[in-house]
Amino acid sequence: MLKPRIRINYKKTDELCRKLWKYYMLFTKDNYERSDLIYCPLKAYNRMIGIPIRKLPNKAIATFLVGQTLHVLIQNAFPKIEVKEELMPNLIARVDIMWDKPTEIKTTTMSMYTKEHIPTSYIEQLAAVLAFRGESSGYLITLDILNKTLLVWDVAFKEKQLNEFKRILEDRYQRLQKAVQEKSFSSLTPKVLECGTCLYGIENCPLFRRLRNVKP
């Protein structure tokens, strides 16, 4: 019977994670993304000023791959996917599916049975596209991989709500661009609830390094 010596090769595992991340990295320093205005603005700030991600957790890469794979499996059934829209100059949104309405796909390990389960960030991402397209409704496809539940949600907004949200996004974008130009993040409001899963992490994020008096 074969009895090979088998052990985990951490060096090659890390190399694979970095290769995958580099290959599939959607975010570039050339443009801003819609999510930059939805999630912690310091993530976009860090990326745009070139702060490297030093630690690349295996779990983050695995989660990313699972999400991307399932996205593609759903998108394969549709002709118009990954539709790129420039919401504001140099600010890109990729709509997952152009069905009869803009449609976003979200794969999640959270239970997704009632509208109360839907995170605000999912709603805001769809709202951003609708607000700039001048449309009032779209679909959210949720694939809850924990409970194996696939649902399509109708999401409709009042015109006034979307106009107000558009103004908020314009303001966030202006502040973010200014912060990047001036290389100063003091005007940005961090979303510390995201720190636990953030690739910059509190070790590398300049906000926390400054709080701890760590030299750049």
Ligand code: SF4
């Ligand atoms: S560590 Fe926290 S504050 Fe810093 S970029 Fe990440 S989420 Fe934002």
